[in-house]
Structures are given as C-alpha cells and as structure tokens.
Amino acid sequence: MSDTTDTGPMRAADGTPLKKSLARALRRQKLRALALIAPLLFFVLVTFVVPIADMLFRSVENQIVSDTLPHTVRLLSSWDSSTGEAPDEPVYAALAVDFQAAAEEKNHTKLGTRLNYENPGLSSMFRKTGRGADDIGKASAKRLTELDPAWKDGATWAALLGSDDWLANMAEWSKDDGRQPRFSARAEATSALPLTSDVYTAFARVVRTEDKKSAVETKPWPVLYTALEQDLATASPEALAAVGGPSAGLLQAAGAAVPGFEPISYKQAFVDMDKGWGEVDSWQTIQSYAARYTPGYFLNAVDLEKSPDGIQQRPEQQQIYLMLFWRTIWMSMLITFCCLLLGYPVAWILANLRASTANVLMILVLLPFWTSLLVRTSAWKVMLQQQGVINDILVWLGLVDDASRLVLINNQFGTIVAMTHILLPFMILPLYSVMKTIPPSYLRAAKSLGATNWTAFWRVYFPQSVPGIGAGSILCYILAIGYYITPELVGGTQGVFISNRIAFHISSSLNWGLAAALGTILLGAVLLLYYVYDKIVGIDNVKLG
Structure with a gap:
C-alpha cells in the first residue's frame, strides 16, 4: 500500500494556505488599528507637525526679493559692490x-x-x-x-x-x-x-x-x-x-x-x-x-549679520539674542531647581500621610489650576511691588527702611518667584505619584539594619524617587523655557525670556522669519538638552507612577 500522506502547505478551513490566511488576518488587524488612531494622527499632523514644518520653512524663506524685483536681481548679480x-x-x-x-x-x-x-x-x-x-x-x-x-x-x-x-x-x-x-x-x-x-x-x-x-x-x-x-x-x-x-x-x-x-x-x-x-x-x-533662501534670519538670531565682506558680528548695541538665549536656559534651570527644592518635601509629606489627610492637602496643590494664569501673575505684581504686601510687611517688622524698599519685581527675581509658584504643581504631582508607589517598609528595613534616618533616605528612598524627579524636571523645564506671559508682566527688562522676543516679532514687528529662526534654535536647544538628559539619566527612568 503506497503512502498518500499530503506533504503540501497547511491550509485553513476555506482551503487557503494557512500562512497566507494568517498574513491577511494580521493585515486586517493593522488596518483596524490604523483606522482607530487615524483621527489622532491627523490631529497631531495638523496641529504639531505642519506648524513646525512651516516654522522651519519661514526661517530660511526669502522669495519676496527675487519675486518682486526679478529683472533687477538678475542684473544686480554681476555688480561688484567692492568698487x-x-x-x-x-x-x-x-x-x-x-x-x-x-x-x-x-x-x-x-x-x-x-x-x-x-x-x-x-x-x-x-x-x-x-x-x-x-x-x-x-x-x-x-x-x-x-x-x-x-x-x-x-x-x-x-x-x-x-x-x-x-x-x-x-x-x-x-x-x-x-x-x-x-x-x-x-x-x-x-x-x-x-x-x-x-x-x-x-x-x-x-x-x-x-x-x-x-x-x-x-x-x-x-x-x-x-x-x-x-x-x-x-x-x-x-x-x-x-x-x-x-x-x-x-x-x-x-x-x-x-x-x-x-x-x-x-x-x-x-x-x-x-x-x-x-x-x-x-x-x-x-x-x-x-x-530665494537665506541664512540671514539665523545669523540675526545669533547676533551675526550677512554683509558683502562675509559674516560678521552685529553692532554691540544690537547684540541681544545670545544673551536672551543664555538667560532663558539658565533661568529655566534655576526655576526647575526651585520647584524641585520646594516640591520634593511637599510630595514626600503627601505620600506618607493618611489618605484622607493627603487628599485634602492635594486640593491645595491643585487649587492654582482653577485660577487663571493671568490672575496668578497679576497677584504677584501686587505682592512684589515696592508698595506691595511683602515690602509693607518688611517695613512694618522693621527689617527694611521705608525709604529703601526692596525691588522685587521687573527683574529676574520677580520672574523666578512668579514662575516657580506657577510651575510648582507640575513638579509635585509626578513626584507624589512615584513616591506613593515606594513601600514604607523599605525605610524601616534599612533602619533595622543599622542605617541612620539620612542614610536610609539617601541610599534607599531617594534613588527610587529619581524617576519622579526626572518627569517633574522635564515637565517644568519645557514649560519654563517657553513661557512669555509671566516674564512679560513681572520680568521688566532684566527678566524677559527669548520667547518674549519671539512673540514681539510675530505680533508687533511682523518679522516672522526672525521669529521662526529664534523658535527653531529654541527647539534645537530643547532637543539637545533632552538628548543630554537621556544620556546622563536615561529617559526610560522617567515615570509618572
């Protein structure tokens, strides 16, 4: 009796090869998944990708000269300006x-x-x-x-x-x-x-x-x-x-x-x-x-200019953008550090209190979100001005002479104080969510093995809270580096950020090319710092609980 066993490919119930049938089913699943996320992809494309692409284009686009004076530009290309x-x-x-x-x-x-x-x-x-x-x-x-x-x-x-x-x-x-x-x-x-x-x-x-x-x-x-x-x-x-x-x-x-x-x-x-x-x-x-395309906007954004003799620095009285970039970066870092310094103890207390007490106190943390940003910033103007509440209290206590009231607003100090207050909840919430997942028994175990309170905190508790520190720091820094309303209201001439100049060029001077170049450099700086953070800390360690 001869062997008639079928050695061909396995087939589905309808006779289609099983491999082909599985591939078809997998393709259908992918199409269904794509259809579900298509609205979100479209929304991200329209509201995020397209504006960034438009910004990048505007930062180098210069077609108005050649389009408006086409014949002049063609003849001018052979003119020697050195004469x-x-x-x-x-x-x-x-x-x-x-x-x-x-x-x-x-x-x-x-x-x-x-x-x-x-x-x-x-x-x-x-x-x-x-x-x-x-x-x-x-x-x-x-x-x-x-x-x-x-x-x-x-x-x-x-x-x-x-x-x-x-x-x-x-x-x-x-x-x-x-x-x-x-x-x-x-x-x-x-x-x-x-x-x-x-x-x-x-x-x-x-x-x-x-x-x-x-x-x-x-x-x-x-x-x-x-x-x-x-x-x-x-x-x-x-x-x-x-x-x-x-x-x-x-x-x-x-x-x-x-x-x-x-x-x-x-x-x-x-x-x-x-x-x-x-x-x-x-x-x-x-x-x-x-x-038709020019690096001129980017040169202006870093205090340089294009001249017949090549690229050179702008006049000293016009060199403001590099200073604003450095101020924006270091002040954003300082504000983030202040948020961490104030937010870490608050998050630790909330995470270690009874749930009923912690929930009541959490309302106080979330309360600023229910108040307009403009109202909160205006409140600091009232608090910090020379005739404001803080100076009045200091004078009343005799700590400050009435004729020498402190200048707390329209400077960098005013910007740091107001923005720290505004961004503090964005640091507390990620820290709290991570700290809530750290078992208290870890600290008790460390102390039972002879560790002091500080050693137990620093060697056991703090490393486990680093993901929350990373999440809160990134969140606060990214928000701080792009703020312009608060610095505009309380920063004066010494506390404004580069974002204030971007807003000025978009709404007042209408120099959209320079605004786009400044925005592109700011975006590049953020991505660079994000890359450095990923290499040092690791973005995988950032968690929200």
Whole structure:
C-alpha cells in the first residue's frame, strides 16, 4: 500500500494556505488599528507637525526679493559692490519696470519691510519711491501716446500681447459668466517684448482677481509704457515684424520711432525720489538678500549679520539674542531647581500621610489650576511691588527702611518667584505619584539594619524617587523655557525670556522669519538638552507612577 500522506502547505478551513490566511488576518488587524488612531494622527499632523514644518520653512524663506524685483536681481548679480559705486544704468532701468509693477500690486511696501530688517531706513525709502514711481511710466506714456493715441486703450495692449485664443474668449466673456478667462500670451510677443509681456501678465492677473472690468477694457498701467520703450529700444526689426495681431502696425511704427527718443536717466529719476537709491549700502542689502533662501534670519538670531565682506558680528548695541538665549536656559534651570527644592518635601509629606489627610492637602496643590494664569501673575505684581504686601510687611517688622524698599519685581527675581509658584504643581504631582508607589517598609528595613534616618533616605528612598524627579524636571523645564506671559508682566527688562522676543516679532514687528529662526534654535536647544538628559539619566527612568 503506497503512502498518500499530503506533504503540501497547511491550509485553513476555506482551503487557503494557512500562512497566507494568517498574513491577511494580521493585515486586517493593522488596518483596524490604523483606522482607530487615524483621527489622532491627523490631529497631531495638523496641529504639531505642519506648524513646525512651516516654522522651519519661514526661517530660511526669502522669495519676496527675487519675486518682486526679478529683472533687477538678475542684473544686480554681476555688480561688484567692492568698487564703492552704485550699479550702472541698466540696473536702474530694470528697477524702473520692477518697482512700478510692484507698486501697482502693493508689494513694494512688503519688500521694503523685509529689507528694513537688515538695513533700517529702506522701508521709508521704498514707501517714498512708491508714491512717485508712476511718474517714470507717465513720461514714457506721454511719448508713446503722442505717436498714436491708440496706445491709451486697453484693447490695443490686449491685442498686441494676448494670444488669439485668449482674445476670442475675452470677446465672448461677460460678468455673468463668472471669472475672466486666464490670460495667455502671444508667443511671438513674448519673444520680442519680454519685459512688456511679463508686466502685462501681472496686469492681467490683477485685473482678473479684482474682476471689475476685463483686461481689454481696463486702462493700462504706466509701467507698461516703460517696459515697451525698453523692449523697443533693444528689439531687432525682424523680431518685431514677427509679432502679429491687430496691433502689429502700431508696434512697427513705435519700433521705428522709439530708438530716436531722448534716453531717460532712470538712475537720476530714482535718486531724485530718494537719495538712498544712489548709496551703495542700499544696493548691497538688495544684492545680499536676493537669493530665494537665506541664512540671514539665523545669523540675526545669533547676533551675526550677512554683509558683502562675509559674516560678521552685529553692532554691540544690537547684540541681544545670545544673551536672551543664555538667560532663558539658565533661568529655566534655576526655576526647575526651585520647584524641585520646594516640591520634593511637599510630595514626600503627601505620600506618607493618611489618605484622607493627603487628599485634602492635594486640593491645595491643585487649587492654582482653577485660577487663571493671568490672575496668578497679576497677584504677584501686587505682592512684589515696592508698595506691595511683602515690602509693607518688611517695613512694618522693621527689617527694611521705608525709604529703601526692596525691588522685587521687573527683574529676574520677580520672574523666578512668579514662575516657580506657577510651575510648582507640575513638579509635585509626578513626584507624589512615584513616591506613593515606594513601600514604607523599605525605610524601616534599612533602619533595622543599622542605617541612620539620612542614610536610609539617601541610599534607599531617594534613588527610587529619581524617576519622579526626572518627569517633574522635564515637565517644568519645557514649560519654563517657553513661557512669555509671566516674564512679560513681572520680568521688566532684566527678566524677559527669548520667547518674549519671539512673540514681539510675530505680533508687533511682523518679522516672522526672525521669529521662526529664534523658535527653531529654541527647539534645537530643547532637543539637545533632552538628548543630554537621556544620556546622563536615561529617559526610560522617567515615570509618572
């Protein structure tokens, strides 16, 4: 009788190989688990990961310069600032086009604000220039419209620069149809008139966004005349002849006449609007920060600056950030130590009292959580000021002379006292939860073996409470290093943290790039200290009970 035993793979009840069936079941379990935690993952992604990624991007992002002055930046890249002279006329000619277009889109003030962070005074220069930049374009407009009044009409420019498909779509469009058709340029016009085509594309985009009139009906920007004059002065007759469309004849006539126009001194026009345009420092700042990504914010965050001569220290009176970083780190450590010094005995008493008594006292520990942070900080302002409760008591006791009251607020002492009070519960609770798990019999056993009270505490009890110390210290330190409300209210000029400057740049100066760089460095410092703590103490030893 032959052996007919099946030596193939084991199978499930439905005939599927058991290995495959188990893998499928495991995959289903993983998908179900993922579906359960998906809302939490999404919440963490939106509220934590995305903001941090955005902060990291803003700390190096610098696209506003190259996006607002694209033609100027391109020509400025070959300028040698070491000559001590302002750029040549072609750079000013490009600036005339870029600046007028930026002023029409209201972007010149944003650029001025950005560059003002690096060179104070540029913001006012950009604003002042924005009020008179159109005069350059109006001068060109006057000369072209004298050749032919048709240049005043928006339809002329649309026919010259828009593609046939776009013109057909615009002819059929009405306001009832909704958004205007997206502009598309005539290919041969883009090749022959690059500056004019770029400006008209921006013009059509703005008109389409405002949605009041079509680009065909809207009065052209003055900068279009400046751009057209510059293009016609350099374009070859063959390139102009290749441009078709209804406005081709006008273009040919203008192309023949423009080379005979008296050249405009764009440099003199800008210097007349503001003498800063003739100064080398202004152009050096634009050139230094023309790249789309810059280390400038991080350099400023560590009291350095980027200059034509390389990276160098900022003026002494502007060096504040490194000092604030060191102050934030060491004061946070000191506050954490004060919380540990005050919280450890309290947690020990709570852990060794009867449960009924400990629960009553625990309410006192938790009571601050039921009071607003602002109220608690304001209470310390009342307590610590020179005419406050503490000074009054000291004067009444005769410990302090009335004329020499202690200065306890608007300094580092005020910040340490107020923040220690606020963060103390965050130290007591982890310590209490860990101490509650330490059996009292361990101390009794140590004493029965001849240990003194101090030896029993230090050799037996304290090592078992270290996990609670670690948890409370990390919690207090992380909270302290990012606080800004309490230091702002009671710290004055000597007790503020780096977080106060971050808040200032976000809400007041609107220098979000510098704020992002400061926040990134602070985050890096926290992660570094966390790494050091893990190596010395071990994060696995941190427990909450």
